[in-house]
Amino acid sequence: MQAIELSLPGVLLFRPTPHHDDRGFFTRTFDSAVAEEHGLAPRSFVQDSQSRSRRGTLRGMHGRLGRGEAKLVRCARGAVLDVLVDARPGSPTFGRSLAVRLDDVDLVHLFVPPGLLHGFQALTDWADVCYRIDREHDPAEDVAVRYDDPDLGIEWPLPVSVISERDRRADPWVSLVRRLRTTGSRTDRAPSLHS
Secondary structure (H helix, E strand, O other), X not given: OEEEEOOOOOOEEEEOOOEEEOOEEEOOOOOHHHHHHOOOOHHHOOEEEEEEEEOOEEEEEEEEOOOOOOEEEEEEEOXXXXXXXXXXXXXXXXXXXXXXXXXXXXXXXXXXXXXXXXXXXXXXXXXXXXXXXXXOOOHHHEEEEOOOOOOOXXXXXXXXXXXXXXXXXXXXXHHHHHHHHHHOOOHHHOXXXXX
């Protein structure tokens, strides 16, 4: 398994090496030794979750206040466009986004550190996304930013066919920026992943 650093600080792409034969394939989906080599504490993950979405469904953009939340995300079935936005005050890439295709062919995993907003859109008839999370969910820390906010300029590949009411009514990016400024720029106050 190979780990690749991406353009947002702390974001890693884990590329497994599947072994194919007449039966299909076998691959390692997680390797704690590789994670530790790149500064992660793999034993800190406390929860695995899975979502299933139909084509065009959009989930996001979600984050967490407080200590934040780190995630290891992969698409076990189908394909999604996974999008991150750096919401860490003081980060040199604050406000920038990064999009990565996750699918059941390349089998890559995306590690997202605390402080980033996270969302994805299903590109195939059905897509299953698996999350390995380092904290238990606390709804009081949830934040959401509009998926179509013009200040973020995220280009989603498909028309949005399904979206939750919460995501449809999410606040604009500028509201989160104001909120971050009033709470200070301490790392433990920055939002992080939660989808």
